[in-house]
Amino acid sequence: MNQQNLPQGVSAQSISLRLGHPDPATLGTPQFREAVANVMASPQVQQTLAYGNEQGNVDLIDYLVSRINREQNLNLSANNVTITAGSTNAVDMIARLYMRAGDAVIVEAPSYVDSLHVFRDHGVRLYGAAIDDEGIVPSELERLLKQLASEGNKARLLYTIPNFHNPTGISASEERRIAIVELAWHYDVLIVEDDVYRDLAFEGAVPPSYLALAGDAHAVQIGSVSKTIAPGLRIGWMATSAERVQCFVDCGTTQMGGGANPLAAQIVAEYCQRGYWDAHLDSIRALYQQRRDTMLAALERYMPSQVRWTKPAGGFFVWLTLPENLEAAEVKEEAAKRGVLVASGEGFFVNQGDGQHHLRLTYSFASLDEIDKAVRILGAVIEGKTT
């Protein structure tokens, strides 16, 4: 997902509202470079550069366990968390170890395009459960669970992004989460909670996690530093039952390569233990909140009245719904010609047609002026196509 991979014919001077990337200016801070220097100067550096403990860097696990317990009011132990090579590696391991080709996986409609892709690479069958402004609609999920059970292809896994959802930016309400957990218990479905945006809440605490509500036997929570420290480290984690962590530790890739990214994990542990992550989060939350505010204000100002959009309380994304007579792909193409890059909705749905009137806008990557300008251009493109 490199910024350099632009659509053909698009100049690098375009404004990108396209990708879920942190602002590069937030990466490689003096505190981060200090953490790297400390790791390299440590007498333990040779151990850090060897094959790592299979479960992952123990300092980082300890840090994460106490953080998760504090923030989510849980009582996890070190054997409930394993380090992964980003959330990507987590989703892939879950699919590899708990799914077989043909198995049914339920995802939100829409959901994160690249996770759908990872699941598809394992040959699983994906089914989309409708969401609204409060998250997955329980009656829709139940209908789908019943239907799959009656077809003899019981759903085994529900993949959900509860906080500042990709692509819509919405967060599931506590009431909804409780209803979803009850369905997951009843139908014996594992909840995979991809929670990589949880640290980017602009307006107070997020609701209780699925891990907390469902219990670690029924949920895997995925976290990452990619959105808040640096994606180039490839460091994430899973929190779940000790039994499931042991399964990840015992699998072929972990036994072959050892724990995930030992050097990067030690750098993250050093950075976090010094308190730099929390300070950095305060700073980037303020940055991204300002960008969200600018984007929402620009949408109010420039969008034709038929266009609707979400109002995220954190994360990176706003989701636009266009009038039914407008094709998102055409708007995307025309906007790109005018120097504004956005993602159109099709790829985010199991049934691609469901996304043809949607656009995802990212406010994490562009400056305030660029956001205002890009939304103004996008508004003009949409206006031009509706009239």
Add this chain to the structure above:
Amino acid sequence: MNQQNLPQGVSAQSISLRLGHPDPATLGTPQFREAVANVMASPQVQQTLAYGNEQGNVDLIDYLVSRINREQNLNLSANNVTITAGSTNAVDMIARLYMRAGDAVIVEAPSYVDSLHVFRDHGVRLYGAAIDDEGIVPSELERLLKQLASEGNKARLLYTIPNFHNPTGISASEERRIAIVELAWHYDVLIVEDDVYRDLAFEGAVPPSYLALAGDAHAVQIGSVSKTIAPGLRIGWMATSAERVQCFVDCGTTQMGGGANPLAAQIVAEYCQRGYWDAHLDSIRALYQQRRDTMLAALERYMPSQVRWTKPAGGFFVWLTLPENLEAAEVKEEAAKRGVLVASGEGFFVNQGDGQHHLRLTYSFASLDEIDKAVRILGAVIEGKTT
């Protein structure tokens, strides 16, 4: 694969001939730390810490392409190489993208235990082709290929470790490689050449690679810096056809997480471009050659006459064949009680029983004195059990 994970009841003071790890003393050299410092001080550091180019770090790809072309007399382009998170990630991607549960994969008998594990996690069926001191026995491979074809489960992939093979230490002769390639062409089997030990040749150049002999349409070559720079970086690569590289780039995990380990890859690129890898290889080849010599001399001195062993020309491993009345598992257990850790043969075979009279000894990890002492103890254990 962590050194700390010792069998129960075994003291950390034991001598380990057990794991395929580089000597930790060879890691984190001043040159390596210089490379890290240069990367962190570079004006490009924010780009390095962002999501990486999907195919992998372009500087490292350029370096590897010219190195591979020079050493293997090839004419690859940049689109023939992709960076992976170690050889582990390479084997896993191949299994994920080119295999489905139930597909037939042929491996050497014996082969690398953890690769077998990765393949098994994908539900593929493994079949072992016999090897001798010159590599895979072509008549045995052909028999297996015919048998699988007649059963309607045509083999799709041959996984082989041609140089300084894990676990036996043997290298396939050029004549054998040519015969294997002809079979692979005839039966349309993809050769996956796991070549992570090729840089550790003690006695001149290795024979032509499968990639060179079979052509990139018929082979994937896997390389890694784990044995020679640092396993904790998790950096490897695949060299194959441009079409297959594009498939790896287009897959879900690459699209989701970007190219493999951007920070670590930039460090390796910086280290290699400065010529530090070549100089380091000279130094560690001398180190490991001395250890191999010490182990072979100790085996001559201490082993009962009924024991046979391989004489590797590079890499990390010697493979012992015990008399048929001796169980490797019992020898391993007794040796561990006396402070010597070795790997017994069972796990290296598809049919575990085939390994019950074999031991793998690693000379990369222990000092010369420790190697001599450990082989002396092991000889006494075997002597005690044969008389």
